[in-house]
Amino acid sequence: xxxxxxxxxxxxxxxxxxxxxxxxxxxxxxxxxxxxxxxxxxxxxxxxxxxxxxxxxxxxxxxxxxxxxxxxxxxxxxxxxxxxxxxxxxxxxxxxxxxxxxxxxxxxxxxxxxxxxxxxxxxxxxxxxxxxxxxxxxx
Amino acid sequence: xxxxxxxxxxxxxxxxxxxxxxxxxxxxxxxxxxxxxxxxxxxxxxxxxxxxxxxxxxxxxxxxxxxxxxxxxxxxxxxxxxxxxxxxxxxxxxxxxxxxxxxxxxxxxxxxxxxxxxxxxxxxxxxxxxxxxxxxxxxxxxxxxxxxxxxxxxxxxxxxxxxxxxxxxxxxxxxxxxxxxxxxxxxxxxxxxxxxxxxxxxxxxxxxxxxxxxxxxxxxxxxxxxxxxxxxxxxxxxxxxxxxxxxxxxxxxxxxxxxxxxxxxxxxxxxxxxxxxxxxxxxxxxxxxxxxxxxxxxxxxxxxxxxxxxxxxxxxxxxxxxxxxxxxxxxxxxxxxxxxxxxxxxxxxxxxxxxxxxxxxxxx
Numbered sequence: 001x002x003x004x005x006x007x008x009x010x011x012x013x014x015x016x017x018x019x020x021x022x023x024x025x026x027x028x029x030x031x032x033x034x035x036x037x038x039x040x041x042x043x044x045x046x047x048x049x050x051x052x053x054x055x056x057x058x059x060x061x062x063x064x065x066x067x068x069x070x071x072x073x074x075x076x077x078x079x080x081x082x083x084x085x086x087x088x089x090x091x092x093x094x095x096x097x098x099x100x101x102x103x104x105x106x107x108x109x110x111x112x113x114x115x116x117x118x119x120x121x122x123x124x125x126x127x128x129x130x131x132x133x134x135x136x137x138x139x
Numbered sequence: 140x141x142x143x144x145x146x147x148x149x150x151x152x153x154x155x156x157x158x159x160x161x162x163x164x165x166x167x168x169x170x171x172x173x174x175x176x177x178x179x180x181x182x183x184x185x186x187x188x189x190x191x192x193x194x195x196x197x198x199x200x201x202x203x204x205x206x207x208x209x210x211x212x213x214x215x216x217x218x219x220x221x222x223x224x225x226x227x228x229x230x231x232x233x234x235x236x237x238x239x240x241x242x243x244x245x246x247x248x249x250x251x252x253x254x255x256x257x258x259x260x261x262x263x264x265x266x267x268x269x270x271x272x273x274x275x276x277x278x279x280x281x282x283x284x285x286x287x288x289x290x291x292x293x294x295x296x297x298x299x300x301x302x303x304x305x306x307x308x309x310x311x312x313x314x315x316x317x318x319x320x321x322x323x324x325x326x327x328x329x330x331x332x333x334x335x336x337x338x339x340x341x342x343x344x345x346x347x348x349x350x351x352x353x354x355x356x357x358x359x360x361x362x363x364x365x366x367x368x369x370x371x372x373x374x375x376x377x378x379x380x381x382x383x384x385x386x387x388x389x390x391x392x393x394x395x396x397x398x399x400x401x402x403x404x405x406x407x408x409x410x411x412x413x414x415x416x417x418x419x420x421x422x423x424x425x426x427x428x429x430x431x432x433x434x435x436x437x438x439x440x441x442x443x444x445x446x447x448x449x450x451x452x453x454x455x456x457x458x459x460x461x462x463x464x465x466x467x468x469x470x471x472x473x474x475x476x477x478x479x480x481x482x483x484x485x486x487x488x489x490x491x492x493x494x495x496x497x498x499x500x501x502x503x
Contacts, residue, residue, distance in 0.1 A: 047402075047440075048440040049402070049436075049437050049440060052433060052436050052440070053433065056433060058421075065503075069496065076494065079494035079495075079496065082494065082498070082499050082502055083477075083490060083493075083494050083499070084440070085499075086476055086498075086502060087440060087443075087473045087476065087491070088440055089502075090469070090473060090476070091436070091439050091443070091469060091473065094468075094469055094472070095373060096371060096374070097373070104502045106503040133373050
């Protein structure tokens with residue numbers, strides 16, 4: 001059996017982080033192929049439940065990324081998102097999900113290099129933690 | 140600020156007040172706990188005829204439903220209602236008003252210091268009647284009755300926050316003190332202008348409850364330690380919420396969960412055949428209904444910071460999950476990020492509705 005590879009869901013906002021990922025691609029910047037990208041209109045669209053659901057569905061980690069604070073295409077979506085994530089953090093801790101499995105970052109459309117760095121870091125962090133235990137009942 | 144003293148017990152004085160409000164047409168109806176003589180059953184009742192106040196037991200230590208939840212929908216009818224609320228019911232009302240589910244405009248809120256309520260089971264099977272004398276004795280000494288809901292024992296908000304009229308009930312009174320109504324604001328002054336009693340400008344002194352506060356704090360620490368120990372971590376979570384049968388009763392009785400269509404009852408959680416097939420192909424078995432644990436996690440992320448700790452959810456749970464204890468614990472943690480106390484003030488914004496530009500720089 002081949003070596004275990006972390007599977008990470010990357011939820012990226014359309015205007016900044018997705019474009020940042022695109023730039024990383026067209027600039028031929030290397031980053032680990034462990035992420036699966038979901039494009040959302042804004043990080044403010046991300047319900048914390050999406051994150052919990054993806055961990056339940058078997059992802060080993062989740063990366064949520066939006067525009068830098070102050071740069072949101074919709075003015076304040078990422079500020080609202082940031083509050084929700086702040087609330088999610090202690091809850092994740094309470095339910096026993098390692099903090100490094102769920103990471104947030106702000107990546108602009110011009111930061112292809114930063115996108116690659118962030119993804120590399122998240123993949124390495126999750127790799128260290130090993131496969132995610134699942135939030136499912138023993139059936 | 141002013142006060143009115145009546146030379147009667149708190150319960151009788153309060154009933155007099157309710158009768159006065161109805162008879163002098165200051166309000167159209169009063170909302171109060173009631174006990175039906177024929178059956179001995181408790182309920183929350185809306186009373187318009189003062190002749191029916193005989194059955195009212197406004198201070199009864201029972202909560203059949205969070206009155207703040209009921210009152211908030213009634214408050215939009217335009218009728219003037221005087222409501223006797225427990226402190227957590229008042230806080231629930233405020234939280235709902237913030238969510239535009241009600242209005243304080245036509246309400247006269249009356250609240251009292253609270254020693255906790257009996258679990259519904261005891262109220263329903265009658266065993267509460269035997270425990271009541273002991274409850275009253277313990278409460279009058281300012282201690283925590285052992286028979287009340289777990290979250291009541293641990294509740295730190297037993298003094299109501301800015302009702303129009305406040306009363307000090309057992310344990311918060313000075314010896315020999317009758318019924319004292321503490322009025323706050325013009326609405327109460329106006330409504331009670333012709334009410335008979337000795338007028339004064341006394342202010343409620345919370346120091347009479349210092350002992351209770353210390354005892355409650357100890358209970359809270361104990362409860363929270365138990366939650367941390369039994370319910371935290373993935374194993375704890377599955378042990379506790381794994382029992383869930385998915386009835387959603389906890390969210391139905393929750394005063395904060397107000398969504399007409401809960402996300403968990405929406406199409407978002409209607410699974411189709413491919414979902415089941417995909418799931419089964421990986422795991423070989425699947426418990427139905429799915430998402431019972433996810434439901435609780437979802438509620439924790441959606442509204443825990445507004446939990447008033449009334450304990451209704453634990454009481455209605457058919458499988459005995461300590462929902463309220465978990466929500467109180469995590470709610471306190473999430474609310475404290477924003478220095479938020481649910482129901483403390485109408486002007487305090489719900490944490491997820493607002494933001495500051497400079498905060499949580501550690502995220503991202």
